[in-house]
Amino acid sequence: MNDDILKEILSAYDDADYPEEFSSKYDIMECLSDQNGILTFLVQDHEGTRYVAKCFEKQFPEKAVGNGILTELSHKGLPKYIASYENDEMTVTVREYIEGKSLDRYASEQDISQQETVDICMQLCDILAFLHHRDKPVIHRDIKPQNIIVRSDGSIALIDFDIAREYSNGNDTDTVFFGTRNYAPPEQYGFSQTDARTDIYSLGILLRFLLTGSTKENSSIKVYRPLENIIKKCTGFSPKDRFSDVRQVKKALEKANPKVQKIRAAVIAAAAVAGIVLLIFAGIKIYRHVTDSPFSEDKIPAYITDEEQTREAVKYMKNKYDTDIFNDDTSIADVGDLRRAMIELYGLDRDYVYGINEDMPQENDAYFLPWGWDDKQTLDKEIAVYAAVKVHDPSVVADWSSLKDDNGYYPGVRVAVAFAEEKGILTGINRPGDITLGDMAIILANTDRVFENR
Amino acid sequence: MYGVNSMNEKATTQELWGKLFTMRSVEEYLDKTGESRFPLFSEYITALCDAKGENEESVIKRGNIESSYGHRLFKGTRNPSRDTVIQLAFGLELDSAGAQQLLKVARVTALHPRVKRDAVIAYCLYHHKDFMETQELLYKNNLPTIGGGRSE
Numbered sequence: 057m058n059d060d061i062l063k064e065i066l067s068a069y070d071d072a073d074y075p076e077e078f079s080s081k082y083d084i085m086e087c088l089s090d091q092n093g094i095l096t097f098l099v100q101d102h103e104g105t106r107y108v109a110k111c112f113e114k115q116f117p118e119k120a121v122g123n124g125i126l127t128e129l130s131h132k133g134l135p136k137y138i139a140s141y142e143n144d145e146m147t148v149t150v151r152e153y154i155e156g157k158s159l160d161r162y163a164s165e166q167d168i169s170q171q172e173t174v175d176i177c178m179q180l181c182d183i184l185a186f187l188h189h190r191d192k193p194v195i196h197r198d199i200k201p202q203n204i205i206v207r208s209d210g211s212i213a214l215i216d217f218d219i220a221r222e223y224s225n226g227n228d229t230d231t232v233f234f235g236t237r238n239y240a241p242p243e244q245y246g247f248s249q250t251d252a253r254t255d256i257y258s259l260g261i262l263l264r265f266l267l268t269g270s271t272k273e274n275s276s277i278k279v280y281r282p283l284e285n286i287i288k289k290c291t292g293f294s295p296k297d298r299f300s301d302v303r304q305v306k307k308a309l310e311k312a313n314p315k316v317q318k319i320r321a322a323v324i325a326a327a328a329v330a331g332i333v334l335l336i337f338a339g340i341k342i343y344r345h346v347t348d349s350p351f352s353e354d355k356i357p358a359y360i361t362d363e364e365q366t367r368e369a370v371k372y373m374k375n376k377y378d379t380d381i382f383n384d385d386t387s388i389a390d391v392g393d394l395r396r397a398m399i400e401l402y403g404l405d406r407d408y409v410y411g412i413n414e415d416m417p418q419e420n421d422a423y424f425l426p427w428g429w430d431d432k433q434t435l436d437k438e439i440a441v442y443a444a445v446k447v448h449d450p451s452v453v454a455d456w457s458s459l460k461d462d463n464g465y466y467p468g469v470r471v472a473v474a475f476a477e478e479k480g481i482l483t484g485i486n487r488p489g490d491i492t493l494g495d496m497a498i499i500l501a502n503t504d505r506v507f508e509n510r
Numbered sequence: 511m512y513g514v515n516s517m518n519e520k521a522t523t524q525e526l527w528g529k530l531f532t533m534r535s536v537e538e539y540l541d542k543t544g545e546s547r548f549p550l551f552s553e554y555i556t557a558l559c560d561a562k563g564e565n566e567e568s569v570i571k572r573g574n575i576e577s578s579y580g581h582r583l584f585k586g587t588r589n590p591s592r593d594t595v596i597q598l599a600f601g602l603e604l605d606s607a608g609a610q611q612l613l614k615v616a617r618v619t620a621l622h623p624r625v626k627r628d629a630v631i632a633y634c635l636y637h638h639k640d641f642m643e644t645q646e647l648l649y650k651n652n653l654p655t656i657g658g659g660r661s662e
């Protein structure tokens with residue numbers, strides 16, 4: 057056969073373009089991507105094991121920004137570094153090839169349950185926490201479904217560090233736009249330097265994509281509210297409105313986890329049944345107790361926070377205190393919101409509210425919140441209750457002990473929660489842990505009513 | 511291996527590449543069938559087979575695919591590897607543009623001009639060489655053969 061044409065074609069491929077040792081060890085099998093001046097190949101060694109090779113031309117050193125980063129990182133959610141080869145023109149880095157499906161394909165081929173979505177995002181949080189909490193934090197900057205591989209056992213890996221960078225103080229803005237438009241936050245367009253919150257933004261968009269099939273907000277698709285709140289807090293326009301640490305995102309996901317919520321719903325249902333049984337046996341006594349609470353007697357706690365109740369509580373607080381704190385009632389409350397309410401609504405002294413008991417983080421008359429939290433930390437239901445009760449009557453939560461109890465809460469908090477449960481203050485707040493501003497309004501309004509009736 | 515290339519030679523090769531790596535759009539197929547969604551791989555190869563008036567067996571044989579595995583591909587109970595998709599392209603006697611389309615429907619990577627092995631495969635499809643001739647050319651050029659280990 058006459059294959060002169062083929063010879064001519066093949067003559068364009070010069071093995072000497074690639075480092076010799078690389079060429080002798082691996083065959084190039086597929087081109088996975090040819091982007092930003094970086095060629096990514098699927099290669100195969102002589103035993104048939106596959107790897108990923110990235111080729112950087114030396115004349116464009118700026119293209120290799122992400123290249124050095126993965127060589128020193130070892131985590132099961134990241135492709136292992138194998139070796140680097142170079143000649144005068146080119147550096148080739150070989151890494152583990154992770155068998156599996158990219159998350160975009162995986163998501164298009166099957167319905168991912170809410171549970172699985174949360175699992176995937178929590179795994180991603182772990183990988184990002186590993187990257188962000190190094191001495192020199194690594195920011196991936198291109199979190200998207202195409203860069204996440206789902207292995208057959210359901211574990212995930214994050215790939216493609218082409219545009220990752222190590223965070224350094226002093227650079228005010230990123231000058232070059234990389235990243236993928238739908239998933240990239242405003243600062244990646246050059247508003248300010250990217251840091252960990254850049255990845256947190258993309259994580260929020262990813263969560264929305266997995267839940268709704270779209271990266272854009274769509275008001276006609278209802279997202280389970282605790283998750284919607286996480287998306288909102290991840291994707292604030294300004295980095296300072298977002299979670300500051302990916303570990304907070306994981307914690308929030310854990311708490312919003314539908315599985316946990318289901319168990320909780322079952323517990324609440326069981327408690328309701330137990331409550332009915334108690335009613336039968338101790339009718340009048342319980343009836344008196346219930347009428348002492350600010351709620352209609354026949355109301356059994358609903359599984360999802362009742363929007364009407366939120367609206368009513370926010371209105372009550374606004375009328376009583378003329379405040380705008382609760383305006384955005386669906387966003388996650390933080391410790392700063394609680395402190396602000398204590399100072400502005402209840403007239404507490406600022407130093408009292410912000411004072412930190414340096415010696416020992418225990419309940420103490422001299423400090424209102426003795427634990428020294430950052431204002432930006434998300435607010436736990438238990439702490440809101442603690443503050444709400446303490447502002448009316450510190451003796452309820454007085455210094456019980458300096459030690460944490462078995463549940464990980466401080467005794468004063470436990471006492472406050474027990475008090476709140478007894479009085480019905482927590483009716484309608486069924487979300488464990490982090491709460492919204494609406495929930496905070498409910499807790500404060502209900503506590504106010506309990507103490508007014510006393 | 512063939513010495514330094516002049517710019518001229520590179521330009522000619524570029525032209526050739528242009529032809530070899532063209533992709534026929536999947537939309538063309540969709541227009542023809544009146545379907546609006548991206549086809550499943552099994553539907554797509556069945557449609558191509560029907561259009562040629564061939565039976566599955568001869569396509570599978572021509573692509574040198576193990577028979578029971580081949581039928582499972584047509585049934586849609588197996589997802590093909592990239593090499594198997596290429597074998598089916600030979601089995602269906604597709605040209606290089608048709609093979610690119612087939613690779614796209616299978617959601618695997620396209621034949622790429624930067625990959626020497628792909629260039630040989632695209633060339634062979636373009637010139638309607640059969641599967642065994644292609645394997646021979648790959649082997650001769652010290653490139654991994656299709657569906658097997660490396661040629662040594």
